[in-house]
Amino acid sequence: MDFYQEKKPVLVALDCIIFGFDKKELKLLVIKRDFEPSKGNWSLVGGFLQPDEDLDISAKNLLQHLTGLSNIFMEQLHCFGNVQRDPGERVISVAYYALIKLEEHDQELVESHNGKWFTLDEMPDLIFDHNEMIMKALQRLRQKARYQPIGFELLPDKFTIPELQLLYEVIHQTNFDRRNFSKKILSKGILKKLNEKQKETSKKGAFLYKFDKKKYEALVVKGFNFEL
Amino acid sequence: MDFYQEKKPVLVALDCIIFGFDKKELKLLVIKRDFEPSKGNWSLVGGFLQPDEDLDISAKNLLQHLTGLSNIFMEQLHCFGNVQRDPGERVISVAYYALIKLEEHDQELVESHNGKWFTLDEMPDLIFDHNEMIMKALQRLRQKARYQPIGFELLPDKFTIPELQLLYEVIHQTNFDRRNFSKKILSKGILKKLNEKQKETSKKGAFLYKFDKKKYEALVVKGFNFEL
DNA sequence: GCAAAAGTGTTCGGGCTACACCCATGA
DNA sequence: TCATGGGTGTAGCCCGAACACTTTTGC
Numbered sequence: 422m423d424f425y426q427e428k429k430p431v432l433v434a435l436d437c438i439i440f441g442f443d444k445k446e447l448k449l450l451v452i453k454r455d456f457e458p459s460k461g462n463w464s465l466v467g468g469f470l471q472p473d474e475d476l477d478i479s480a481k482n483l484l485q486h487l488t489g490l491s492n493i494f495m496e497q498l499h500c501f502g503n504v505q506r507d508p509g510e511r512v513i514s515v516a517y518y519a520l521i522k523l524e525e526h527d528q529e530l531v532e533s534h535n536g537k538w539f540t541l542d543e544m545p546d547l548i549f550d551h552n553e554m555i556m557k558a559l560q561r562l563r564q565k566a567r568y569q570p571i572g573f574e575l576l577p578d579k580f581t582i583p584e585l586q587l588l589y590e591v592i593h594q595t596n597f598d599r600r601n602f603s604k605k606i607l608s609k610g611i612l613k614k615l616n617e618k619q620k621e622t623s624k625k626g627a628f629l630y631k632f633d634k635k636k637y638e639a640l641v642v643k644g645f646n647f648e649l
Numbered sequence: 650m651d652f653y654q655e656k657k658p659v660l661v662a663l664d665c666i667i668f669g670f671d672k673k674e675l676k677l678l679v680i681k682r683d684f685e686p687s688k689g690n691w692s693l694v695g696g697f698l699q700p701d702e703d704l705d706i707s708a709k710n711l712l713q714h715l716t717g718l719s720n721i722f723m724e725q726l727h728c729f730g731n732v733q734r735d736p737g738e739r740v741i742s743v744a745y746y747a748l749i750k751l752e753e754h755d756q757e758l759v760e761s762h763n764g765k766w767f768t769l770d771e772m773p774d775l776i777f778d779h780n781e782m783i784m785k786a787l788q789r790l791r792q793k794a795r796y797q798p799i800g801f802e803l804l805p806d807k808f809t810i811p812e813l814q815l816l817y818e819v820i821h822q823t824n825f826d827r828r829n830f831s832k833k834i835l836s837k838g839i840l841k842k843l844n845e846k847q848k849e850t851s852k853k854g855a856f857l858y859k860f861d862k863k864k865y866e867a868l869v870v871k872g873f874n875f876e877l
Numbered sequence: 878g879c880a881a882a883a884g885t886g887t888t889c890g891g892g893c894t895a896c897a898c899c900c901a902t903g904a
Numbered sequence: 905t906c907a908t909g910g911g912t913g914t915a916g917c918c919c920g921a922a923c924a925c926t927t928t929t930g931c
Contacts, residue, residue, distance in 0.1 A: 427697065428660055428697050429660075429697070429699065429700050430659055430660050431658055431659075431661055431698060431700055432656055432657075432658050433659055433730075433741060469655065469656050470730070470741070471655065472657050472659060472732075472739050474732065475730060475731045476728065476730025476731065476741060477731075497727060497728060499725060500704065500725060500728040500743045501704070502661075502698070502703060502704025502705070502743070503703045503704065503705075504701060504702065504703050513661060513704060513743075515728045581910090582910085582911090583909080583910075598894075598895070598896085599911085599912095600895090600896085600911085600912065601893075601895085603910095603911080604912085605893085620903095622908095622909075623901090623902085623903095623908065623909040623910065624901070624902040624903045624904085624909070624910095625901040625902055625903095625908080625909060625910050625911085626901080626902080626909090626910080627909080627910055627911090628910090628911090809883090810883085810884090811883075826922070826923080827883080827884085827885095828884085828885065828886080828922090829920070829921065829922085831883095831884080831885085848929090848930095850881095850882075851882040851883065851928090851929090851930095852881065852882070852928065852929040852930045852931085853881080853883050853884085853927070853930095854882090854883080854929085855882080855883060855884090856884090
């Protein structure tokens with residue numbers, strides 16, 4: 422600090438990459454800006470850090486404001502700080518990513534903010550470095566999903582094994598053997614089997630499960646490592 | 650952004666967690682501040698983001714200014730942004746961590762900046778949330794070392810297998826079987842065996858190796874995954 | 878010749894992979 | 905009854921873990 426004497430404040434933005442899973446596909450929530458700058462273009466959900474707000478809190482508020490959800494899996498992704506990233510003025514942006522259960526969010530609220538869900542294929546170009554942010558978030562999600570049970574954040578509370586498998590297949594862009602997958606995931610002992618079946622996708626119906634978070638946390642304390 | 654209308658600039662600091670390995674122990678570089686605030690206390694190397702500098706560049710400059718080194722492994726760790734983290738004014742800090750080869754850095758330069766290397770055990774209390782930053786950097790280092798060959802960043806260009814093993818043992822705070830370790834690491838095919846021996850630590854001497862970065866990168870392209 | 882570190886091969890068991898048949902039920 | 909998706913067991917293989925003796929050489 423004897424080196425950098427000058428203290429010049431800069432603007433700090435927050436941007437949020439919001440993932441959802443709609444039973445078949447991974448989707449991302451972006452908004453069409455009806456305000457300047459870049460009005461009419463698509464961008465991530467964002468805002469500015471307020472001087473009296475913790476960074477993490479600020480990010481949670483941002484998300485809640487848009488989706489009506491609180492208590493969401495959300496994690497800081499990266500701070501983007503190239504000089505020219507915002508053509509207007511110098512703004513650095515702290516990006517967060519969130520995983521939400523699609524059926525729990527407030528669809529009307531999202532629409533009222535011009536929010537729209539896109540799959541990766543359909544994703545329009547976004548402003549500034551927001552495309553880059555999404556790419557980084559995707560990498561992180563894939564990486565993280567390998568060694569932490571975060572998939573459940575994207576599914577309803579009750580889900581079937583085939584649903585869970587499909588989610589992981591979509592995330593990792595691959596296919597798993599049904600038998601091996603269910604063996605592996607059940608062997609972890611972190612799923613509670615329910616006495617209900619989900620009969621929407623098949624005639625026989627598939628058993629519903631819940632993620633047993635308490636059990637998982639207890640296991641982690643004992644050195645347990647989730648790994649797909 | 651229709652939500653957060655106010656744009657109030659805040660100060661953005663940079664802090665750097667610098668790791669080194671001195672043949673036996675993992676060490677961290679911190680400095681004794683001879684300037685206010687918190688003069689006389691220990692802190693991470695830090696500075697402020699300048700409005701005309703990219704964030705990453707700024708961090709590299711910071712490191713180079715202190716150690717005389719450029720072209721260093723350095724990665725953004727996390728952005729710390731609690732309101733009260735700096736008791737003076739609102740400052741958010743983007744923390745980076747760096748891995749350096751101890752024997753290459755400019756020791757005099759470090760001393761002239763009141764820099765000192767500490768092992769984790771001897772580490773004094775640091776100002777603000779700098780202790781937390783170190784903990785997070787350690788976790789990241791451990792995590793990252795598992796699936797990326799970053800250990801070599803902490804060793805001299807030429808090193809022996811036993812040295813490499815010790816480094817990984819220190820990072821992961823465990824012991825490995827000598828036979829299994831060398832088998833595993835050599836089987837990756839990313840080490841070049843040299844025709845020299847290092848005879849400092851044993852009478853027989855141990856063969857020196859180099860990390861074959863080109864080969865590693867070529868393998869990565871083909872889908873190779875380093876894993877310890 | 879002895880102490881201290883380096884180098885190396887084999888065995889065993891557990892986990893991952895590959896693979897196929899039966900079950901339940903709505904139409 | 906048939907088509908569709910759900911559920912489950914087994915055999916082989918590979919990889920990781922455990923383990924001990926020989927080599928070199930400075931003293």
